[in-house]
Amino acid sequence: MPGGSVARVLVDSPLPQLDQLFDYSVPERLRESARPGVRVRVPLRTGGRIAVGWLIELVESSEFRGTLSELDDVVSEVPLLRPEVWALARAAADRAAGNASDILRLAVPSRYVRVERAWQAADPDAGPLPAELPPIPGSAPGAIEAGLASGSRMSLAVDPRPVRLPTGEWVGAWAATLAQAAAHALAADRSAVVIVPDYRDQEQLQAALAASVDPRRVLRTDARQSGGDRYRAFLEATRDEARIVIGNRSTIYAPAPRLGLIAMWDDGDGLLNEPLAPGVHPRDAALIRQEQSGAALLFAAHTRSVEVERLVEIGWVQELPTPRHVRPRVIPTEQQASPEPGSARIPSAAWRQAQEAVREGPVLVQVARPGNAPLLACDRCREPARCPACGGTLVVPREGGIARCVLCGTSASAWSCPVCEGTRLRAVTVGASRTADELGRAFPNSRVVLSDGERPVLRVGPEPALVVATRGAEPVADGGYRAVLLLDGERMLLRESLRVAEDCLRWWSNAAALAAPGAPVFLVGVAGALATALSTWRQPEWARAELAARRALRFPPAVRVASVTAAASTLARSLDAAREVEGVDVLGPVPIDEGLERAIVRFDYGAGPRVSNELRAEMIRVATERRRPVAGRPVRRPPVLRVRFDDPDVP
């Protein structure tokens, strides 16, 4: 049999002490089916106990000094785990001191036996490779092609406008660029993996791909598919034919033979944050996979993330030349109040132009999501409350907190209503539906289209309409919007997060990129560096300044962080272990609930492997040390040491 008769197996287990390969002998009856990459059942520790795992490799002999147990069974003969995906999972897990089996759970969908049988019975038919492709748009002629050929790491500020596909559909120009880049990889018989934050982006990308690639060469892996469809697409991707695989954050682990391109749209979008352990961001997994595979890597966005800016600054990622795109015509307007009835949130200039534009075609109004940081109004007459000192909007920054002004920060403890002299404030949540209502009255002859997270609209036609959308749910308009109003900038900036400014710049930029060339984009109620970055369309400059500020503070992504949670004594020991590594400093610990403490370990990128090694060793030690009896009666308390690397919500 090829490769030897000892099977090395990774067992499915969340236990850190089991995150290693165990050796088993292969019984005669499994000689044919026990191939690397198949799912297997193995006995673990004692007779009756059977664990599931992955057959990683076959070797001639074992280092294990003891008698090997036999493989119990091969679950499916299909080698679902390709060697390069295993290598990626191992490296991604190591980077975050996590279990490889946790990564593999993201990488391989659950099995559908009927789907698998049908797939095995069917004749493979991947369709032809694309031929005679047009050049890749969006950068200098030939620049992306050259990067593809040489396996470069690239950052691209994409053309900020909607474009019309040969099929007649309109998509963001970014989708056409990424689709063409993937098609070019495919034309060279290489696979491409394209990661997008959500399914609406995926729809645009798929529409753009349909224009030049046989649909059999395009596989999608997303949560909207049924489990069976997802498994079928996954099985197809394990074949040796080159494919384009598109999907969400876990698609970075998709099987893809002869990988030629990894592309990621809008890597700063929070939907790409991986919530499942060990929480490896697909951007980091992509960087690992790029190095392992030699594929090209392309980060495309309107707003460069601070993380990519860092990679550009250290020279790891190369900035692609950007042609002189027609930029959105952004008009920052600080003023809030407007005399027109029913238009309290829209400045008068923007108001007039929007009314004119909506006679010609669709007008986009971007609003904040309802719910967080509600605005305040007079409890008696419902007049929106304003700061007595400067006229700014009043908000309650946290639940139960004291109202303050968003502009000057003045506390509004002694507020009284200028209209009715009431003294009580009430929270009002202005979401999309309420704005749609207001605007519907203010634009009496316009059709109003509402798009929010619950009922998203993917596209609107070129006919006049007022399109009210929560940020991130903006439909693409055929031909582009005739005007865009970014209404709730102030409110969006109230979110408490290190990334809030970058997020806002991203939301505004992405909405502005839906405007028709030359159409006005009004940014309402926001001034300063962010407004300038948007109106000059120089987001990378903003990212550069932001990274410099984070460097001065030693905040991520200037450094890496790991949050460590444990009981005080355990934590102290683990932190000592981490401090052994040069370039490490520790914030905290601070007490959190249930007798636990948390600390933040900060370290330079170069110290990363040693920090994760040290913390991993501590996790194994804590998991295997004898349970300490508390004086008197023995208490079985499971030992806790939680480690989370590169948490986007830290600090």
Added chain:
DNA sequence: AGCACGCCGACT
């Protein structure tokens, strides 16, 4: 995790 091994107290 989850299960077997083993080293002390109460039993036939």
Added chain:
DNA sequence: GTCGGCGTGCTC
């Protein structure tokens, strides 16, 4: 003598 209690340690 030896049954079984639950702490201890290991998983190819």
